[in-house]
Amino acid sequence: MRRFISITLALNLLLSLTACFGPPVDPDTVQESIQVIAMDTAMLISTYGKRSTAAAYASEDLIRDLEAQLSRTEEDSEVSRLNAADGRPTEVGPDLAALLTAAEEYRADTGGAFDITVAPVVSAWGFTEDSFRVPAQAELETLLEKVDGSAVRVERTAGGCTAALAPGQSADLGGIAKGYAADKLADLFREYEIPRAIATLGGNVLAWGDRPDGTAWRVGVQDPARPDEQNGFVGILNLKNSFAVTSGGYQRYFEEDGRTYHHIIDPATGYPADSDLTSVTVVAEVLPPDAEQLYGPGTMCDALSTALFVMGREQALNFWTSRKNAFDLVLVTKDGEIYVTGGIAEDFVFDEESGYAYPVLVK
Amino acid sequence: MRTRSWSSKPNGWDALVVLAVIALALGSALAVWGGGGESGEALTAVVIIDGKEADRFSPADLLEGPRTYSNGSYTLEAAYGLRGAESAPLDHEPPSGEAGVRVAWADCPTQDCVRTGLITRSGQSIVCLPGRIIIRLEGGAPDGGIVDAVVG
Secondary structure (H helix, E strand, O other): OHHHHHHHHHHHHHHHHHHHHOOOOOHHHOEEEEEEEEOOEEEEEEEEOOOHHHHHHHHHHHHHHHHHHHOOOOOOOHHHHHHHOOOOOEEEOHHHHHHHHHHHHHHHHOOOOOOHHHHHHHHHOOOOOOOOOOOOHHHHHHHHOOOOHHHOEEEEEOOEEEEEOOOOOOOOOOOOHHHHHHHHHHHHHHHOOOOOEEEEEOOEEEEEOOOOOOOOEEEEEEOOOOOOOOOOEEEEEEEOOEEEEEEOHHHOEEEEOOEEEEOOEOOOOOOEOOOOEEEEEEEEEOOOOOOOOOOOHHHHHHHHHHHHHHHOHHHHHHHHHHOOOOOEEEEEEOOOOEEEEHHHOOOEEEOHHHOOOOOEEEO | OOOHHHOOOOOHHHHHHHHHHHHHHHHHHHHHHHOOOHHHOOOEEEEEEOOEEEEEEOHHHHHHOOEEEEEOOEEEEEEEEEEOOOOOOOOOOOOOOEEEEEEEEEOOOOOHHHHHOOEOOEOOEEEEOOOOEEEEEEOOOEOOOOOOEEEO
């Protein structure tokens, strides 16, 4: 009996010692990070919680799967087959069907400022292959005749979905696919019961839940005037359960004969958008799951950030005023002004050392 | 019933049990101390090419010479760097600073990896998009950056 007691006491000692040295680990703070190069950008996904590792690997699979369907450079992808079909219907999976439907909604909504069929014009400028050139006006006019997203057809069939472009058209989903991927990541995090996560997909951020210390995720809005500077921000957005996407001409551009040409092509002119903005950030909250919804706020943020950059300050703010509750904006203008819309006024912390005038609050 | 074996005098077995348990307890404690997260580990550079780990080394290993990595038709050279050593006085003291990795040159058109400059903290990375190469730092002091993510 005495020996039994001594072993019990010793085991207690052992347990209490390990308890002292190993503070209880909160399963919600266990973290896994993965970095993926996909969809022409670098992605970093950090998940937390008991199933963080499984969720991180599932996230990578999800992104690779989407890339395989949507790539314009892989000959066998659904998008490549759609583009090569020269107007004939091709079979498409639910993701491409949803993306084409979303693209048409935002094209119509923005008066054509966002249009996936502008792809051949973007390629003519060399932004698809990184072989930059200034196309001749005649070449642009010929290409512009085929730019018309309203011609894209998506139909449900007995076996699934088919889609067709107009003959001679081609589509590029690069301006909307990362946002759609962010929407799907939100669904995945929900399915894996991930309490918190932060995902950066190129210029797209999904801030899921809150930080391990209970505060909001801090998302820096890059200063368009200092694109290569780490911590070169116009301000910081404090976000929980939100998507944020930035578009700006500074992200990709080339110079020729002393002029700068950026990558956001205005579907109306075929030229880089002559915008008075240098960057547009669109923010929207994660919505509760809805089985009817094919795509979500992440997709919207991605499409609108491009469209509102093309529109310019005045039209962008009018657009926001007519749809206030759906999203919020941070606009940076060429004149060094910052506009922040009402819903995120308290979440945006301006960097006073950035050299910009104090942000204008738009209500 | 014989009661002699339950004498109150500790015997060799008791001592052995106590010793074994103390050894176990100390071992567990050390394991917890030693494994207390990434901060206890040395800073390590991990090179990922096409999603697969291709190399793993301490930044100091680059003092023996830079390392080159290729994928597709692109090549880059990773070299040793010291943060804070740029302003070292011109004397005979060896330069001191935060050790890290930078890309000294690359043959890609974008040069984003070269422009990223020196990385010295856990969690920081250099990305070569055309070559699908990532150099990422793990272990050591975490990135003391002021944000969790960046849009732009």
